[in-house]
Amino acid sequence: MKQIIHLETISEINRFVQQGGAKHPLVAVIDFSKVDEYIEAGTRISCGFYSVMFKNYCINNMKYGRQQYDFQEGSLICIAPKQVVELDSEIEKREDMMGWGLFFHPDLVRGTALGSRMKDYSFFSYEASEALHLSEKEKQVLHDCIVNIENELNENIDSHSQNLIVSNIELFLNYCARYYGRQFITRKHTNRDVVGQVEKALKDYFYSDKLEKKGLPTVSYLAAIVNFSPNYLSDLLKKETGMNAKDHIHHFVIEEAKNILLGSSKSISEIAYQLGFEYPQYFSRLFKQKTGNTPQEFRNLTT
Template sequence: MNNVVHIETISEMHKMLPNSKVKHPLVAVVDFSKYQEQFYSGLKLTLGFYSIMFKNFCINQMKYGQQSYDFQEGSLICMAPRQVIALDEPLQKKVDVSGWGLFFHPDLIRGTSLSRSIKDYSFFSYEANEALHLSEKEKTVLYDIVENIDVELFENIDKHSQTLIVSNIELLLNYCTRYYDRQFITRKHANKDLLSKVEKELLEYIQSPLLNEKGLPTVKYLADKMHLSSNYLSDLLKRETGMNAQDRIHYYLIEEAKNLLLSSNKSISELAFSLGFEYPQYFSRLFKQRVGQTPNEYRSLN
């Protein structure tokens, strides 16, 4: 099966799950222990809604985005609408399958404070190999929130339903943010190795013909080299250095610009073009913003 199956609505998802009933047209909680049938290789899915899935068992070679991933025990992934999920190998029936999924359509949060802040939860754009690995305590906290949502879904829909459900979803996302921060800290040693690789990659790019040939290095270029998503790399760098990926790129470009200003007689325009800037005005504005002086002022004062 090579075609991508798109599931646009929560109701369509329920139709694919045996004996599943729609409790709310815009949000669903799924108990994975009830669905232990074998899935087949080659299945590709896209969803028209947000997904937060916790699995407490291992499956083989799930591909999400461009990355193959062994879905480890006790891991949670968050996916924005239209992400592609592919199962590359058959998944055999598991004896001890457990976990849950929370799915909510963008229409559920439309007009709420969460609709304005949902873009700030950058982990919705992480790759699956950047999943959140939860401690026992963290699993319990998230499960209790999901259970609260499920209980609310059994109530008759009234004027309070949306507010209560959305506020619980927002609470869940805020805990995910906290736990991702914890995960960045516990992986500090591995992150330091990654930082070294980022710096090496940036320096090599800036000091090579690539800068002149392809222009400024992009966050996506850097993330691809690190085999990470752009958001994950940017968040990691922000936590480790205080600068996100774009700021880090600018930092190294400005440092190189300082060297060139003091070691060559190139005009500011020539120097800007050699650094990959398409417009010298953009270079001068960025330099002034970062250094507090124009390129000419920096050259004359040093």
């Protein structure tokens, strides 16, 4: 396995792609049509900053997270700091080869309104196979945002620079969030299949010996079943059903708890352990949070 190349600063990404000195210490826009893209097969790269990349051509056998992925034409990926990407040297050569990358360090947005919202842009934690596929109109809107950021970078840095750059990055990310919402809708038929797989996975888990051995199922467990990242699965389920992945787990366990409460004389502690809770107090607290009653109150109301 090849050594990971770690790029911690914006200056280092500029040097890596041979784009000269950085115009700003915390943010860069890179034109991929001007970059010599030969990368040795198996090269693994990790960055200390946020990366957003769009290309109109394919990169074969890109590995990001757990999966291999063909970086398809017209797709955009968003990568959080410290994630590892592995790239092959196989690149589809074409005369109109183009693309761009937006790279910004967490320090740029730290202490700003955008900094407090970065966790809401969950697509930075999606797998590469969950890339955003853009329409021509969407490509143009995002490109216009990139041009605005680049124009600001070409100005002399002054007291307004950071606010203007951060505002344009926030606008860009908000458009990405909108377009991901559109992508969830246009893939509705496929999404319904995923919802069914999640429901089946929960039933199989609860009706096996996994509860006793491993405790409650996790979002990561469900995501692995359907080959999605935890964040992507949660966002997909939220768009499709109004409940994220954790909500689905909690809904299932509460419905099972109701059945056991009404169909047996087991104690609350016994039911909690049966349902995979390590502490009965947590079960009782979750039950009351979801139903408005404690388990014992629910049992008394229906007897």
